[in-house]
Amino acid sequence: MTDVTRTLAPSRPRLAGRLKLALCIFAFMAVVPPVAHALGEPFLIVVATRMMIFAIAALSLDLILGYGAMVSFGHAAYLGFGAYAVAILSRAGVNDLFLQLLAGIAASAVFATVTGAISLRTRGVYFIMITLAFGQMAFFFFVSFSALGGDDGVALTARSTILGMPWLQGAEGMFHTTLALLVLAFAGLYRLTLSRFGRVLTGTRESALRMQAIGFRPFPYQLTAYVIAGCLCSVAGVLLANQAIYVSPAYMSWHRSGEMIVMLVLGGVGSLTGAMGGALLTIALEEGLARFSEHWRLGFGLILVAVALFSPGGLAGLLRRLNLTRDPK
Template sequence: MTDIAPALSAPRSRLAGRLKIALAIFAVMAVVPPLATAIGEPFLIVIATRMMIFAIAALSLDLILGYGAMVSFGHAAYLGFGAYAVAILSRAGIDDLMVQIVAGMAVSALFAVVTGAISLRTRGVYFIMITLAFGQMAYFFFVSFSALGGDDGVALAGRSTLLGLPLLQSAQGLFYTTLILLVLVFAGLYRLTLSRFGRVLTGTRENALRMQAIGFRAFPYQLTAYVIAACLCSVAGVLLANQAIYVSPAYMGWHRAGELIVMLVLGGVGSLTGALTGALVTVALEEGLARWSEHWRLAFGLILVGVALFSPGGLSGLLARMTMGRDKS
């Protein structure tokens, strides 16, 4: 079987530049709690935790959208599955975070296999609409789930435990747990996208017929990526439920999926560093602009348009070019 052409993989210099950006982001995030405590602004820890949670969700979406060209408007459903796994298991007396993550991933994988196998038989706008339909089906299921509060959602009794220890009860504990999971997700996806699987997935994005001609069927690779992305997004849902100590169907609405796509556009589609950067900047802008004006969405829209016009590669592409420029000098 013929291997993938080397031209499908990104240049080493570009990968190195983006990896440096990611490592710098992780290093900066790691010192947020002590800095926030030192300046007397502990609420910054809560905001930074939320930024990282949505970074995990954005990274999962980037695997299928950026590398597989699968524009899913139902991806937020998996955010909801993870969140409701926490609510349902907590009511059953199961409070361990790892068990809740496994349960959320299992439900998400099952839903993704069934819906993905159907959705991937379509292309273009039909794929977008069918994933939207499946996502809305999941949304309305939980809206009608009166045992868990229906449309109003449900408050949790408390945060999960980790290996039997109450490590998530403090803001710092939840922050560093989220940071560790974010690093693991990024590292796993980074290795996956550089592997044979990732190169085939990227090849199907560029030209599925050509990939099939050299011996690679697109469907199994796309479906596998679809399921992996669903499972990783559910991890973000578990963490989101723990941060808010509240679960609502609003987590899985189509507008939430749209927000994840906006994060990718802002940071840079098809670049894990772009998904990471876009999620962090989007949440930070939402918090900062909302304090500045009630019309913050207008300002955010102008920023998004500016990035799309003047930096098609997103913020990560701009940062990577700046990094490469400094290295050359």
């Protein structure tokens, strides 16, 4: 390990802060089903499942945006690839969740490798615009895909099976499967960001020129992170299709990519726990504010402005200032 990568490695107290906060989030989500039943509000399980699905998507985006400083406005395309993998394989009679996950990940890996290799030749606003262009290309491809409903999307006949068993048919089965995948996604990214690969990626965020000067080529690390993020986002897409029992090109529009960036802003860019918290908070605010007014976006916008003005680091920054965690990331 070089002196630079050693400097970028977080200290043990900071790591403990990350893990404690993540465990609190997982524990909070785990008690949702019994609390929902106790309150006579089973719909809360459906909302919590949706929250965790977008938490996985937010984690994937945080890897490239928070740790690699790659602002992608086409990231939702991978959400669509995962969702359409479910729709296409279901029509072919393949309903196994793991096979659908593999198909979504494979499609996303190919698309991310090709488009990432091109996009990473650019920087700044040009990178943003080219990822937006590739994302919209994928969006309009599925809009014109009349065999799968085109712009109207397509309804699924049933949710996927796991090893031939209909474990996802019930709301609680869907909830626990999503929670398990969220824990795995966080654990995998947690280890990845602490590894040598993660420290080099963080170094390229700080200064790509300096990393080149000490012998690291940023491009392979950035492209690998870009592909990993796309593959992980497709997992969220597979879950989203199963949760809604419906697939639409709207899943991969640039608006959805913008929503995922908002989740990171609310939670804290460059923080895995912040990414999860931001996604949970965003969906919770959408559901909560929508019950009071059809103009809930106005209230949500005001909250976002307040966060930008008074807590630029999002929830993670707020917790640091309250000394509830020592994690500066």
